[in-house]
Each structure stands twice: as C-alpha cells, then as structure tokens.
Amino acid sequence: MPAEIYWQSVVEGTREVLAKAGLGGSEIEGIGLSSQGQTFIPVDREGNALHHAIVWIDNRAQGIVDRWSGTG
Numbered sequence: 001m002p003a004e005i006y007w008q009s010v011v012e013g014t015r016e017v018l019a020k021a022g023l024g025g026s027e028i029e030g031i032g033l034s035s036q037g038q039t040f041i042p043v044d045r046e047g048n049a050l051h052h053a054i055v056w057i058d059n060r061a062q063g064i065v066d067r068w069s070g071t072g
Contacts, residue, residue: 003041003049 037056
C-alpha cells in the first residue's frame with residue numbers, strides 16, 4: 001500500500017479528533033499512535049517513502065521459510 005495513504009489517514013484522523021475535542025493544534029503537547037502489527041515503510045533521510053508499506057502479515061516469502069526450516 002502506498003505510504004501516502006497511511007500518512008493521509010493519520011492527518012485526517014488527527015484533524016477529526018481535534019475538531020471533536022474542540023482543540024487547536026497549538027494546544028497539543030504530544031500524540032501517540034499505535035497499530036496492530038509491525039508494518040513499516042522504509043524512508044530516506046528526508047522522510048520520503050522508498051517503497052510501499054510492507055505489512056506484517058505479508059507471506060510472500062513463506063516458501064523460502066518452509067524450505068529453510070525443512071517443512072516444505
């Protein structure tokens with residue numbers, strides 16, 4: 001999935017929470033975000049995505065794992 005979709009979701013969700021709470025961005029001291037798994041997006045030094053998100057349930061390498069473990 002393109003990294004921009006994740007970022008846009010964070011932006012939209014944050015704006016919605018602030019609006020419902022009646023707060024301005026300058027009133028926030030910190031924000032914590034969490035997700036279900038270890039999805040990651042590799043970025044360069046400027047924070048630009050280098051690849052689509054690699055989701056923690058990605059099983060494209062399962063055949064390799066099976067061969068290495070002797071189960072395939």
